[in-house]
Amino acid sequence: FRVLRFLWRATYISILGGLVYGSYGIYLNRHPGEQAEPDPTKKTLVVLGTGWGSVSLLKKLDTENYNVVVISPRNYFLFTPLLPSCTTGTIEHRSIMEPIRNFLRHKKAAVKYYEAEATKIDYEKRIVYINDESEIKGATTTNEVKFDMLVVGVGAENATFGIPGVREHGCFLKEVSDAQRIRKRIMDCCETATFKDQSPEEIKRLLHMVVVGGGPTGVEFAGELQDFFENDLRKWIPEIANNFHVTLVEALPQVLPMFSKNLIDYTEQTFKEETIEIRTKTMVKNVTEKYIEAEYTDAAGVKQLDKIPYGLLVWATGNALRPVVKDLMSQIPAQKDSRRGLVVNEYLVVKGAENVWAIGDCAIANYAPTAQVASQEGAFLARLFNQMAKTDEIQEELSLLSEKQAVAANKELRDGIFGDIKELQKRLRRVKQMGPFEYSHQGSLAYIGSEKAVADISWFTGNLASGGQLTYLFWRSAYLSMCFSTRNRVLVIMDWMKSYVFGRDVSRE
Ligand code: FAD
Ligand code: NAI
Structure with missing residues (x-):
């Protein structure tokens, strides 16, 4: 009887705990906290697309390390695996859509979002040209966004092989x-x-x-x-x-x-x-x-x-390739033999372009164009960018310490700083040790x-x-x-x- 009573109480407490925890989660979701303002001294990371690849990247990215700008004509993430069920009404389409605004509002540092299509990428000048393709047009419909780092995650369009009709x-x-x-x-x-x-x-x-x-x-x-x-x-x-x-x-x-x-x-x-x-x-x-x-x-x-x-x-x-991807490929000599998408290296860097990465259906990394691949690639890039930010931070600290060491008044102080430098260099090696993408x-x-x-x-x-x-x-x-x-x-x-x-x-x- 005592065992039964104990089990009953344990179940009761866990259900109650679950309810409290769930309600708190919902409350937090409905009431996002303050976000850090974008810091103009940091690098601008532009992410194209709000699909499987880009959203997976944004989910895991520490946005406080960069000025993050997201550009996509779709202001929601779509869970494509259940899309066939929407054609017959087994599932209503809004059930598999997640507004990108809600999601970005919960990141630590604010992320800028533009509902627009990237029409052209100038990878040498580091500019993305954008166009508002929505029904309601404002006085400005085209613009440019400068980037230090760019992630192309625009997916693909439907192949028709030029078949008439x-x-x-x-x-x-x-x-x-x-x-x-x-x-x-x-x-x-x-x-x-x-x-x-x-x-x-x-x-x-x-x-x-x-x-x-x-x-x-x-x-x-x-x-x-x-x-x-x-x-x-x-x-x-x-x-x-x-x-x-x-x-x-x-x-x-x-x-x-x-x-x-x-x-x-x-x-x-x-x-x-x-x-x-x-x-x-x-x-x-x-x-x-x-x-x-x-x-x-x-x-x-x-x-x-x-x-x-x-x-x-x-x-x-x-x-099939999207026009913006086709156009980018035509600008890069290293991409001229590729027919199916942007060829990337093992770190998902677009071959022949610096500081440009590609993920998902628009990238060719020898994997099938699936949500599984796109989301793993996005998560990999988030880890890579988080590590890169840490590396920059450590390198900055290292150069400060070296300056300090050079002007240090006595040997004891110099030795102390030397110890700190050694420790930081060890950390830097660990941070830099990130392997290539493996699916x-x-x-x-x-x-x-x-x-x-x-x-x-x-x-x-x-x-x-x-x-x-x-x-x-x-x-x-x-x-x-x-x-x-x-x-x-x-x-x-x-x-x-x-x-x-x-x-x-x-x-x-
Ligand atoms: P997408 O998810 O297509 O996202 C591309 C994003 O880029 C979109 O937000 C789009 O609006 C935006 N965009 C487009 N053009 C531009 C532009 N010019 N500028 C800026 N942004 C732009 N895969 C699985 O692994 N399992 C499944 O069960 C599965 N089921 C599927 C069911 C269906 C019906 C379909 C169509 C696909 C399915 N897939 C599945 C495949 C999977 O959906 C894709 O591989 C995946 O969506 C690719 O992710 P992505 O991020 O590359 O592109
Ligand atoms: P697909 O490329 O997988 O299949 C297209 C099929 O159309 C091919 O088998 C091809 O032979 C056929 N085809 C092409 N031209 C034709 C023509 N003129 N006449 C008749 N047949 C023709 O395309 P799909 O299904 O759209 O999938 C795209 C990607 O999304 C794939 O990588 C797929 O794996 C992924 N996906 C995965 C899902 C899952 O895992 N459940 C669900 C849907 C898509």
Whole structure:
């Protein structure tokens, strides 16, 4: 009985403690303290972008060591792994957005933020040219920002390979606005298909949802869309049940090429059960308003061009360079052979440019363009910059001590200073001993629909490949724990519960 009483009290106290701690955390979050003003004598560090790379850098950076300026057209961080869920309303987009202002307001020293796009980087003059691309324009819309150190973390844009019609008729899936557009179009297709006296061919076309690109973006979206149909659309709009159809088109022989063979097979099998059609070895060559033209090789080995009508086209064929990155590369002779991004050395310094670093999807460091890589690179740079600031501080102290030693009145004093110098030099060596960037791969995860996921996890010395519903629970908890803030976590959980209990919202907005 005494043990039970003890356990009860311990639980009670820990719950109470948790509540107090949580409330205090929320209070601190809502009431940020005073921030140190930027110090103009310090170096100006300009960070471009508010995505995975840049935000991870800003999170760990001691901002009091630099004058930090952040430039990005997006004044929030977006948790991209859950973006496919926003296309069907499983998760509301604001649940995976974190305002950059709130986050920067909690740094020790103030950080300047400009909502603007970097249009050009002059790495020799050390100037970034910026442009306000937002709807509301002030009297000034363009300007220049000088830097001593620059981090380019602008990500990538959508690859179209110059295929005609993609930009005009397809939807991408990279930003919040893309997810909103897709969500609206899904419902528009369904409602238009049920318009009075719509012809059978037109109904079929409108309800044909085509996804181009069998990488993780395309696969996750196709899975989410089929879930939406099975769990909600089919119930609320039964007229569309026989014609709603999802097709995934991929140029390579398989989808999800970065996953192990058994998980690729598992995904393809699951898609078959979900009635998602996969068309591999099929390369889209042209896009018109109502159909795509795709090339495939028939059984006789002859190339054929197929016209595939569609209502919704989602284009997910990977990344391409942003214009500002292309322009910077064209200025640097050492970058002239690179096609995929800014080539960096093992400390993420842009080759051929001094005091310019690149991270994430716009940098080429021999890793896949993923959030995992970008955030590890950002964290590495934060450590590097914190160390560099410490090094500068120690070097300043050292030169002061050397001056003092030179004018010291007697030997005893000189010896004392000599001891201090030795100690500082030892510290300097320790601080300078930072190794190069090393990526640690934690694994790959992807949702494939019907509450199933696939995971290739790095496990001690080997690799653990698993797929199914348990993996789906793991997928959910992993992404939940990776969400930017507690607020995001709470909102995502609430969205999951809401769509589970009430179903997804099928209004078109
Ligand atoms: P981003 O996160 O794209 O950020 C770029 C930033 O730069 C943005 O803030 C942008 O507004 C800003 N910017 C753009 N142009 C300019 C400019 N000219 N000047 C200044 N700023 C600019 N990876 C995973 O590891 N796991 C996943 O599960 C996963 N899921 C994904 C799901 C989807 C739908 C997508 C699209 C991607 C997913 N990724 C995932 C990939 C991951 O999102 C990217 O690799 C990651 O976002 C790259 O980070 P980044 O910082 O380089 O770029
Ligand atoms: P991707 O580059 O991984 O895949 C694009 C696919 O499109 C390729 O398989 C390519 O063969 C195919 N393709 C290209 N042109 C085509 C055409 N004309 N016709 C038909 N198919 C064509 O791109 P994705 O999925 O957008 O991912 C981009 C990056 O983001 C990747 O590095 C990926 O790993 C990462 N990511 C990771 C996720 C995860 O880990 N769950 C989720 C989403 C993205």
